[in-house]
Amino acid sequence: MPVIRRSLTLAAALATTAALGLPAVAIAADGRTAAPRLDLKDGRLDWGLKESFRKYVTGMAHGTIETVGGAQQGADNGPFTFSGGTGSYDTATHSVATTFQGGVRFTSTAHGFDIKIADLKLSTKGTGGAITADVTAAGRTQDDVPLASLDLSGVRPGSGAGGAMTFAGIPTKLTAEGAKAFNGMYKEGQELDPATLSVTPATTPAPKPDPTQPPTTGPSTEPTTEPGDKSGDKSGDKSGGKAGGESAEKPGTGKPAEKPGTDKSAGGSGPGTSSAVAVGTLVDGTLDWGVKKSFREYVTGPIGGGKAELGGGAATSGAGYRFPKGHGSVDTGKSALTADFNGSVRFLAHSGALDLKFDNLKVKVSGTKGTLVADVSAKSRASGKVTTTQAMPVADLAVPVGALTPVKNVVTLDKVPAKLTAAGATAFDNMYPAGQALDPVTLAVSLDANAQLPAGAGGSGAGTSGGSGTGAASFSSGNGAGGALAATGSAVPTEALIGTAAALVAAGGAAAYATRRRAIR
Structure with missing residues (x-):
C-alpha cells in the first residue's frame, strides 16, 4: 500500500x-x-x-x-x-x-x-x-x-x-x-x-477546476502503513523478552526440537543453565537506580547548586547509581525475592537546606508487586530537623509475570517501573505527590558464586557526583553562563531567567527552597 x-x-x-x-x-x-x-x-x-x-x-x-x-x-x-x-x-x-x-x-x-x-x-x-x-x-x-x-x-x-x-x-x-x-x-x-x-x-476557491491542469495522480484511498512522525516515540520497557512461546516440537516429526535440558525457559534434569523453580540464597548482586532524573538535575543544577555524595561502595552507573553486594533469598516457585544492597546516595542542595539520603536499599518482590525500601534521612524545610526512618517503603514496583526465573543462575529485573509511595513522598518533603513516576529499577542477583553478573555501565566509587559524571563537579551559580540545566520536571530552567540567577542563587536560594509549598511535578 x-x-x-x-x-x-x-x-x-x-x-x-x-x-x-x-x-x-x-x-x-x-x-x-x-x-x-x-x-x-x-x-x-x-x-x-x-x-x-x-x-x-x-x-x-x-x-x-x-x-x-x-x-x-x-x-x-x-x-x-x-x-x-x-x-x-x-x-x-x-x-x-x-x-x-x-x-x-x-x-x-x-x-x-x-x-x-x-x-x-x-x-x-x-x-x-x-x-x-x-x-x-x-x-x-x-x-x-x-x-x-x-x-x-x-x-x-x-x-x-x-x-x-x-x-x-x-x-x-x-x-x-x-x-x-x-x-x-x-x-x-x-x-x-x-x-x-x-x-x-483567505482566497475564495475557483468555482470550477482548470481543465487544462488535471491532477497528475488521484488521492490515495488506502491508509498509510507506517506512522509519519516518529519523533514522539518513547523507548518501551525492554524487560518483557520474547512474547509468547514457540513450539517445542518440529512439525510432523513428534520429536523434540532441542536436546533435553537445554531449554532456558523450562525446568529439566539435563545440563540446562536455568530452572523454572529455584529456591536459594543470593550470593551477589547489583541494583541500578537513579532515584529521579529530574530531581538529580534539580539538585546539581544552577537552582540547587548542590551535589550527590555516594558512599558505602555505591558508584555512578550510566545516568544513575549502582548499589553493590546484593544478598538475600529467592523462591521462584512462590515468585518471592528479598534482596539487600550496600551503598548510599546523599543529595545536598541550597547550601544544606536540602539534605536527603538513601541508604541500605532493599528490593522485595511478591508475585507481580514489589517494593523498594531504604533507610532514609531527610531534613525538613520548615524546621531544619533531620529525621531518619528505617526501612521506609520508598517506591512501588510493577514486576512482570515470571520475571524471577533465573537464567544461568542469575535473576534479572530490567527497568521495572517505580512509583513514589505516600511514605516516600514525605522523604522528598512532599515536593512530589504519591504515585509520581521515579526512575525505573534494574537489579541482577546471583544464586551461585560462579554466576556472571551483567557488566556495569561504568562509573566511580564513593565520592561526589554533580550529575552522571564522577568525582567532584562544580556548577555556576552566578550569571548562569555555565552549568547543567536544572530541572524539576524534565529540564526546568533556573530562577535566574532573564538575568536574576545571581540574586536568588547567591543570596536567597536556601530561603526560596524553604518557603515553597506546592508540589514539584
Whole structure:
C-alpha cells in the first residue's frame, strides 16, 4: 500500500492548498504566475513553550501564568493557544509567514522574575522554520527573538474546518538567540514542546477546476502503513523478552526440537543453565537506580547548586547509581525475592537546606508487586530537623509475570517501573505527590558464586557526583553562563531567567527552597 513520504512538508502541502484555492484568473494564459502570494487567515498556534517550565513557575517558584490579548491556556497548566493568525504563503519560494494574537506572562515574586512573551510569529522555508516572539523581562523588551527552530521533515498535513490545513506535533528546539534571551540557562538545541499550526487560505476557491491542469495522480484511498512522525516515540520497557512461546516440537516429526535440558525457559534434569523453580540464597548482586532524573538535575543544577555524595561502595552507573553486594533469598516457585544492597546516595542542595539520603536499599518482590525500601534521612524545610526512618517503603514496583526465573543462575529485573509511595513522598518533603513516576529499577542477583553478573555501565566509587559524571563537579551559580540545566520536571530552567540567577542563587536560594509549598511535578 502507498506510504506517505516523510519529506512531505508544510510548504508542499500549502502549495497544493493554494493551487486548489486560487481563482482561475490567478494563472495567466501563458502559464506565468500572476500572483505569487496567497493570503492566510484564521491561523492558530498551539504551543506550550516547555511543559517543565510551566510546572516550575506554578510549583517551586510559587508563581503565576497569565494569558493576555486573547491567548488561552489549556486545563491543568496545559499548553497555550494563540489565535487570530494572519499571514501569507509565497508560491514562488514556498515559504509561510504568520503572526498570531495574544501573549503569555510568567511571574514569580519568590524567584524574582517577570517575563512576557507576545506577538508570536511562525515562519517556514523548506523543511525548516522558526517561532519568534517579543520577549519582555525586567522592563526591557526584545523584539522578534527567534525562540525556537522548527523541523517539518517528518510532519504530515491534516485537514480542518473551513478548508484549514493543520500540522500537528512539529518538533521545536531552542535557538542560540532563545538561549541568550533566557540568560543562557537553557542550552541551544534543548527540546521544547511540539507546536501545532493551523492556517486557512483567505482566497475564495475557483468555482470550477482548470481543465487544462488535471491532477497528475488521484488521492490515495488506502491508509498509510507506517506512522509519519516518529519523533514522539518513547523507548518501551525492554524487560518483557520474547512474547509468547514457540513450539517445542518440529512439525510432523513428534520429536523434540532441542536436546533435553537445554531449554532456558523450562525446568529439566539435563545440563540446562536455568530452572523454572529455584529456591536459594543470593550470593551477589547489583541494583541500578537513579532515584529521579529530574530531581538529580534539580539538585546539581544552577537552582540547587548542590551535589550527590555516594558512599558505602555505591558508584555512578550510566545516568544513575549502582548499589553493590546484593544478598538475600529467592523462591521462584512462590515468585518471592528479598534482596539487600550496600551503598548510599546523599543529595545536598541550597547550601544544606536540602539534605536527603538513601541508604541500605532493599528490593522485595511478591508475585507481580514489589517494593523498594531504604533507610532514609531527610531534613525538613520548615524546621531544619533531620529525621531518619528505617526501612521506609520508598517506591512501588510493577514486576512482570515470571520475571524471577533465573537464567544461568542469575535473576534479572530490567527497568521495572517505580512509583513514589505516600511514605516516600514525605522523604522528598512532599515536593512530589504519591504515585509520581521515579526512575525505573534494574537489579541482577546471583544464586551461585560462579554466576556472571551483567557488566556495569561504568562509573566511580564513593565520592561526589554533580550529575552522571564522577568525582567532584562544580556548577555556576552566578550569571548562569555555565552549568547543567536544572530541572524539576524534565529540564526546568533556573530562577535566574532573564538575568536574576545571581540574586536568588547567591543570596536567597536556601530561603526560596524553604518557603515553597506546592508540589514539584
